[in-house]
Amino acid sequence: MSQTPSATLSAVPDSHGRFGQFGGVYVPETLIAALHELQAEYDKARADPSFAAELEDLFTHYVGRATPLYHAKRLTRHVGGANIWLKREDLAHTGAHKINNTLGQALMTVRMGKKRIIAETGAGQHGVATATAAALLGLDCEVYMGSEDVRRQRPNVVRMGLLGAKVVAVESGSKTLKDATNEAMRDWMGSVEHTHYIIGSVVGPHPFPMIVRDFQSVIGREARAQSLTQIGRLPDAVVACVGGGSNAAGIFYPFIEDTKVKLIGVEAGGRAMTQGDHAAPLAAGSPGVLHGSLSYVLQDPDGQTADVHSISAGLDYPGVGPEHSYWKDAGRVAYTTSSDSDALATFQLLCKYEGIIPALESSHALHHGVTLARSMPADRHVVVNLSGRGDKDVDEVIRLLDARK
Amino acid sequence: MNRIEQIFADLRSADRAALMPFITAGYPDLEATAALLPAAQAAGASICELGIPFSDPIADGPVIQASMTEALRHGCHPADIFAMVRGLRDQLDLGLVAMVSYSIVFRIGVKKFVADAADAGFDGFIFPDLPLEEADAVNRVVHDAGLTSTLLIAPTTPDDRAVAIAKASSGFVYVVARTGITGERADLPEGLTARLEKLRGVTDLPIAVGFGVSKPEHVAAVTSVADAAIVGSAVVRRITDHLHEGPTKIAEHVGAFLSDLHTGLRGN
Numbered sequence: 001m002s003q004t005p006s007a008t009l010s011a012v013p014d015s016h017g018r019f020g021q022f023g024g025v026y027v028p029e030t031l032i033a034a035l036h037e038l039q040a041e042y043d044k045a046r047a048d049p050s051f052a053a054e055l056e057d058l059f060t061h062y063v064g065r066a067t068p069l070y071h072a073k074r075l076t077r078h079v080g081g082a083n084i085w086l087k088r089e090d091l092a093h094t095g096a097h098k099i100n101n102t103l104g105q106a107l108m109t110v111r112m113g114k115k116r117i118i119a120e121t122g123a124g125q126h127g128v129a130t131a132t133a134a135a136l137l138g139l140d141c142e143v144y145m146g147s148e149d150v151r152r153q154r155p156n157v158v159r160m161g162l163l164g165a166k167v168v169a170v171e172s173g174s175k176t177l178k179d180a181t182n183e184a185m186r187d188w189m190g191s192v193e194h195t196h197y198i199i200g201s202v203v204g205p206h207p208f209p210m211i212v213r214d215f216q217s218v219i220g221r222e223a224r225a226q227s228l229t230q231i232g233r234l235p236d237a238v239v240a241c242v243g244g245g246s247n248a249a250g251i252f253y254p255f256i257e258d259t260k261v262k263l264i265g266v267e268a269g270g271r272a273m274t275q276g277d278h279a280a281p282l283a284a285g286s287p288g289v290l291h292g293s294l295s296y297v298l299q300d301p302d303g304q305t306a307d308v309h310s311i312s313a314g315l316d317y318p319g320v321g322p323e324h325s326y327w328k329d330a331g332r333v334a335y336t337t338s339s340d341s342d343a344l345a346t347f348q349l350l351c352k353y354e355g356i357i358p359a360l361e362s363s364h365a366l367h368h369g370v371t372l373a374r375s376m377p378a379d380r381h382v383v384v385n386l387s388g389r390g391d392k393d394v395d396e397v398i399r400l401l402d403a404r405k
Numbered sequence: 406m407n408r409i410e411q412i413f414a415d416l417r418s419a420d421r422a423a424l425m426p427f428i429t430a431g432y433p434d435l436e437a438t439a440a441l442l443p444a445a446q447a448a449g450a451s452i453c454e455l456g457i458p459f460s461d462p463i464a465d466g467p468v469i470q471a472s473m474t475e476a477l478r479h480g481c482h483p484a485d486i487f488a489m490v491r492g493l494r495d496q497l498d499l500g501l502v503a504m505v506s507y508s509i510v511f512r513i514g515v516k517k518f519v520a521d522a523a524d525a526g527f528d529g530f531i532f533p534d535l536p537l538e539e540a541d542a543v544n545r546v547v548h549d550a551g552l553t554s555t556l557l558i559a560p561t562t563p564d565d566r567a568v569a570i571a572k573a574s575s576g577f578v579y580v581v582a583r584t585g586i587t588g589e590r591a592d593l594p595e596g597l598t599a600r601l602e603k604l605r606g607v608t609d610l611p612i613a614v615g616f617g618v619s620k621p622e623h624v625a626a627v628t629s630v631a632d633a634a635i636v637g638s639a640v641v642r643r644i645t646d647h648l649h650e651g652p653t654k655i656a657e658h659v660g661a662f663l664s665d666l667h668t669g670l671r672g673n
Contacts, residue, residue, distance in 0.1 A: 028557065029557040029561075030560070190584050192561060192584060193561070302482055303506070303511065305461050
């Protein structure tokens with residue numbers, strides 16, 4: 001693929017939802033009218049200063065934004081090398097970045113006159129954030145979650161119930177995020193006239209990848225401004241984990257034209273880099289169609305979705321947002337992997353050296369951030385997106401650590 | 406003339422309508438599918454939709470989902486389905502339409518997939534997740550191979566878009582009877598006949614109706630206006646009901662059900 005001039009790298013998608021060759025709309029006709037409605041409503045909302053003001057007010061007083069950019073000095077000293085900074089999305093209300101998107105989309109749901117929202121969830125963070133927005137705005141809420149994830153992310157299932165959402169355990173396929181997404185889409189096929197589907201990542205058919213990126217870009221706008229104030233310049237590198245890729249898209253997008261800032265996405269390397277043992281479509285997959293868009297995906301030679309594995313339920317997904325595929329092929333973002341055991345070790349490292357329990361998802365990013373910092377001189381600065389907190393993971397982490405004894 | 410077009414031209418001149426069963430290819434195995442196709446023809450089906458099993462069929466309800474999961478568990482590949490069809494094609498007048506996710510087609514390659522299907526003896530395609538906006542390039546390849554490409558019109562489709570979809574389709578256009586996923590229903594949705602009459606007024610292309618069509622009286626109601634009734638989940642459930650009885654018995658039971666549905670067709 002030819003290199004796209006950097007000046008246009010952020011001017012995507014086009015009106016067909018294309019990020020270069022990626023993206024598009026590959027869904028049944030039944031959903032097309034709702035996607036057109038969503039696009040029209042989004043155009044109106046973007047042009048309406050009162051929408052931005054309402055969201056901004058919620059971000060400030062409800063979510064607790066701006067989240068801090070925190071200089072992890074003790075970890076930096078321990079690692080030895082570049083300064084490690086953490087963008088503290090774990091401190092956002094509900095404990096992860098997911099709330100940035102669900103509040104934006106829930107406000108749009110109200111504007112569209114719809115009364116019910118549905119969502120898919122892996123780790124349960126998006127489910128909790130959707131249930132929270134539903135409670136705040138008085139909407140009915142149903143969340144689809146793979147039964148394997150219901151087991152390993154129990155605390156979030158309890159939280160969703162308390163917030164008034166109905167959690168549907170999905171028993172089909174691999175019983176994880178991919179299958180939860182299938183079921184949410186099937187619900188939407190029948191409920192589309194009165195229900196909005198809040199997709200939790202920068203995936204799915206146009207306009208979802210664009211809308212989710214835009215709502216999550218508050219992370220990168222803040223991190224960029226905070227870097228200029230606290231570091232005195234832009235960072236040398238920004239690192240984020242990539243499942244579907246929403247926290248990464250959110251922190252990367254405002255830095256895309258800052259070509260001197262290295263951007264690194266970290267996928268789940270799982271047990272091993274053999275098909276079925278990881279969840280790294282950008283590192284090991286190839287372009288294909290899944291859940292409504294063309295992007296890198298893990299499939300077999302017939303186009304059947306491959307089994308994936310990650311210690312982290314939020315990264316345990318065979319696809320990735322189309323804009324990441326675009327950034328990969330354009331050479332703007334580098335993508336790498338961290339393994340299950342890397343993530344688990346780094347999870348413990350951050351607990352011990354900074355008193356912060358990170359989500360297993362974010363631990364993947366942090367592992368690479370630590371590795372990168374170690375290889376760089378002390379006057380350099382690495383920002384890691386700490387996309388969520390790890391309270392939800394403690395039972396699973398204890399189980400895994402016991403199993404390794 | 407393409408076989409699908411010929412079938413509808415012949416039916417139309419006799420003022421008759423078509424019964425179009427959907428069968429999941431390779432469910433429970435390809436031997437059963439090979440027995441089902443002649444049985445469907447003998448029971449009066451004009452065209453059979455062969456569903457190519459897919460790991461993530463988001464438009465399908467539990468019955469068809471489970472059938473696809475089972476077919477894939479047995480290792481059913483498109484190449485095996487093509488070989489089975491190639492072996493049977495000479496013995497069948499039945500039109501054969503592949504219902505296949507664009508995920509599969511893209512991965513294998515549009516040109517290769519279409520060429521292989523045409524070579525096996527398929528007459529047309531339905532790509533359930535390839536909407537109007539994305540269909541042009543694929544349709545050109547399909548038409549160049551002499552096959553038909555059917556797009557879908559949903560209850561949520563605005564009128565002007567329905568006209569554009571009919572224009573972009575060939576062979577027939579597929580009217581989705583209801584919002585929601587595939588599956589058997591007790592009744593047809595209200596307003597369906599009016600929708601069909603409206604569409605009849607703006608396109609000459611044969612109209613086939615599916616999603617929830619599962620009884621002879623549904624077939625009768627639908628084909629009072631439309632040119633074909635598509636019955637999917639109700640057929641696949643009958644395969645499921647007799648899953649372990651072997652291809653001959655499965656074909657007998659499905660054949661009997663199709664004969665029953667056939668009594669509902671306009672012109673019978």
